[in-house]
Amino acid sequence: QKEVEQNSGPLSVPEGAIASLNCTYSDRGSQSFFWYRQYSGKSPELIMFIYSNGDKEDGRFTAQLNKASQYVSLLIRDSQPSDSATYLCAVKGDKAAGNKLTFGGGTRVLVKP
Amino acid sequence: NAGVTQTPKFQVLKTGQSMTLQCAQDMNHNSMYWYRQDPGMGLRLIYYSASEGTTDKGEVPNGYNVSRLNKREFSLRLESAAPSQTSVYFCASRTASGSTDTQYFGPGTRLTVL
Numbered sequence A: 001q002k003e004v005e006q007n008s009g010p011l012s013v014p015e016g017a018i019a020s021l022n023c024t025y026s027d028r029g030s031q032s033f034f035w036y037r038q039y040s041g042k043s044p045e046l047i048m049f050i051y052s053n054g055d056k057e058d059g060r061f062t063a064q065l066n067k068a069s070q071y072v073s074l075l076i077r078d079s080q081p082s083d084s085a086t087y088l089c090a091v092k093g094d095k096a097a098g099n100k101l102t103f104g105g106g107t108r109v110l111v112k113p
Numbered sequence B: 001n002a003g004v005t006q007t008p009k010f011q012v013l014k015t016g017q018s019m020t021l022q023c024a025q026d027m028n029h030n031s032m033y034w035y036r037q038d039p040g041m042g043l044r045l046i047y048y049s050a051s052e053g054t055t056d057k058g059e060v061p062n063g064y065n066v067s068r069l070n071k072r073e074f075s076l077r078l079e080s081a082a083p084s085q086t087s088v089y090f091c092a093s094r095t096a097s098g099s100t101d102t103q104y105f106g107p108g109t110r111l112t113v114l
Helices: none
Strands: A004-006 A011-014 A019-025 A032-038 A045-050 A054-058 A061-066 A071-076 A085-092 A101-103 A107-112 B004-007 B010-013 B019-025 B031-037 B043-049 B064-068 B074-078 B087-096 B101-105 B109-113
Touching: A004 A085, A011 A019, A019 A032, A019 A085, A019 A107, A032 A061, A032 A071, A045 A054, A045 A061, A045 B101, A071 A085, A101 B043, B004 B087, B019 B031, B019 B087, B031 B064, B031 B074, B043 B064, B043 B074, B074 B087
Parallel strands: A011 A107, B010 B109
Antiparallel strands: A004 A019, A019 A071, A032 A045, A032 A085, A054 A061, A061 A071, A085 A101, A085 A107, B004 B019, B019 B074, B031 B043, B031 B087, B064 B074, B087 B101, B087 B109
16 A cells, blocks of 8 residues: 655644645655645645655745655745645656555644734 | 536435536646545545546545546546545546646535435
C-alpha cells in the first residue's frame, strides 16, 4: 500500500511568520510531488509541484524535495490569514501506475492575526 | 470557461437506492478522475479515465461504476448505496506538459446515505 503521511495539525502560526509543512511518502518510485490547498467546504486547488531534488519557489511558497529521505515540505513565508486552509500533499507514481495521485490526509493551517 | 462542473451539489439517499453523479469539463483534457473525501483521510481515488474510451480502477472502486461518455463527460454510478458511501465526491480533469501537471477539481457532491 503506497502511503503519504502528513501531520493533521492544526498548525497555528502568527501572521507574518513562516509556516512549515511536512509530508513523507513510502513509494521510492514516486516521480512528482504536489501541494494542493483546500479551503473549508471548497475543492482542492494546486499550489505547486516539484519533481527534482532541492527547492522550488513560487511567490511566498517554497517546496523542498528530498528523495533520498522520502520527504517533501512546503514553506509559506509571510503567512497571511487568507492562508488558513488545509494543505494536501500528493504523490504521483510512474507512467506505468497510470499517473495516479496518492494524497495525504492534509495539514490544517491556522494563521492568527 | 466553466472548468469542471458536477451535479448534483447535494444528495440524500436511502440505503439500497441508486444514483449517478455527473461530471463535465470544457478544457479538452484527456484524463479525468473521481475521488471521495472523508474527514481526515484526504482524497482517495475511486476510478479514473486516462482517455476517452478507457477507465481503470483506483484505490477504492468497490460499490461504484463509471462511464466515460465522451471526452467531456465522466459519470460515477452507485448501484446500491450504503452508509459507508457517505462522503464528498470530487471529479477532476488533468492537463500535463513539460512544465505543468495540474488536476482541476469540480466543486464536489456532498452525498449522505441513510
